[in-house]
Amino acid sequence: MNTFGHTFRITVFGESHGKAIGVTVDGVPAGISLSEDDFATDMARRRGGAGRGVTPRAETDRANTISGVYRGFTTGAPVTILLENADTRSEDYYALKSTPRPSHADLTASTKYGGYNDPRGGGMFSGRMTAAIVAAGVIAKKTIPEVRLSAGLVSVGGSADKTKFAEIVSRAAAAGDSVGGIVEIRAEGVTAGWGEPFFDSVESMASHIAFSIPGVKGVEFGAGFGAANSTGSNNNDAITDASGTTATNHDGGINGGIANGNAIVMRVAFKPTPSISRPQQTVNLETGLTETIAIGGRHDACIALRGAVVAEAALAIALADLALRDRSRRTALVADDIHDITGR
Numbered sequence: 001m002n003t004f005g006h007t008f009r010i011t012v013f014g015e016s017h018g019k020a021i022g023v024t025v026d027g028v029p030a031g032i033s034l035s036e037d038d039f040a041t042d043m044a045r046r047r048g049g050a051g052r053g054v055t056p057r058a059e060t061d062r063a064n065t066i067s068g069v070y071r072g073f074t075t076g077a078p079v080t081i082l083l084e085n086a087d088t089r090s091e092d093y094y095a096l097k098s099t100p101r102p103s104h105a106d107l108t109a110s111t112k113y114g115g116y117n118d119p120r121g122g123g124m125f126s127g128r129m130t131a132a133i134v135a136a137g138v139i140a141k142k143t144i145p146e147v148r149l150s151a152g153l154v155s156v157g158g159s160a161d162k163t164k165f166a167e168i169v170s171r172a173a174a175a176g177d178s179v180g181g182i183v184e185i186r187a188e189g190v191t192a193g194w195g196e197p198f199f200d201s202v203e204s205m206a207s208h209i210a211f212s213i214p215g216v217k218g219v220e221f222g223a224g225f226g227a228a229n230s231t232g233s234n235n236n237d238a239i240t241d242a243s244g245t246t247a248t249n250h251d252g253g254i255n256g257g258i259a260n261g262n263a264i265v266m267r268v269a270f271k272p273t274p275s276i277s278r279p280q281q282t283v284n285l286e287t288g289l290t291e292t293i294a295i296g297g298r299h300d301a302c303i304a305l306r307g308a309v310v311a312e313a314a315l316a317i318a319l320a321d322l323a324l325r326d327r328s329r330r331t332a333l334v335a336d337d338i339h340d341i342t343g344r
Helices: 037-046 090-097 106-112 120-125 127-143 162-174 202-210 224-229 304-342
Strands: 009-014 020-026 064-067 079-084 148-156 181-188 216-221 264-270 280-283 290-293
Touching: 009 127, 020 127, 037 127, 037 304, 079 127, 090 120, 106 120, 120 127, 127 304, 148 162, 148 304, 181 304, 202 216, 202 264, 202 304, 216 224, 264 304
Parallel strands: none
Antiparallel strands: 009 020, 020 079, 064 079, 148 181, 181 264, 216 264, 280 290
């Protein structure tokens, strides 16, 4: 399904080469200041069209709010954002109906929907859909203004040397190839106690939406997989004060699925873009014979370059949902205390 969340719920819609894509966000509190300008910075961070290694496709991604905002403030009704698709070249994808791209969703989508799926640009499985996640992330951030989020590349093509990132991506692009990358997202100021055991823990919610981002193949928190090579004495985070501050943050700000008040640290691994111009083997669905294809069109040589803001938005959405649920719980506790005191 295309809906995520419980109290703060998002539903994405549209296809890569349809008239538009968009998102409806339900559960947004009333009275939050929201304008078109609020979306500009994050949409620009995700936008292609310039720079070696990113797609030349250049959509303006002007956020057109069609519901849920009146006179610059949210109304409490669902907020719906439309993002027009204008810079499309559908002819680049006509041949893919019979020759699916390796490691892409062409074949699985066709199998699932009996060939009725929209193949242009990958349809609903395209990275284009992440623009809707970024738009929802902008609203999520405004819902939890106390949280400071940031994201950036920490690895490209297997290298953690940031001075070599551009060279690695440029070399892959020149060879008609692609490389993967790892993005780290940090959330400072998260209130201790956010997170719902058992299946809606902070890690569960954040991982759920992160794995919805096309191309994401791995998620870890804190020391992550590195903790498996450590010991308890080295990995445990010593508590330094009654507020829960820790000397280290190997747990990534989360214990028992609940935020502990320290920075939440999450890393997301993006695989290399499957759409490359180098020859690859596939099968012709009409003849049943294998063929060699070289994929044309406009594609990123490293989707992680534009993935940082998407992963940041995904974590913001998960945290906004958990925050609203925690606020509701705390309100209920206060109400119970008042009832116990007054008997009413």
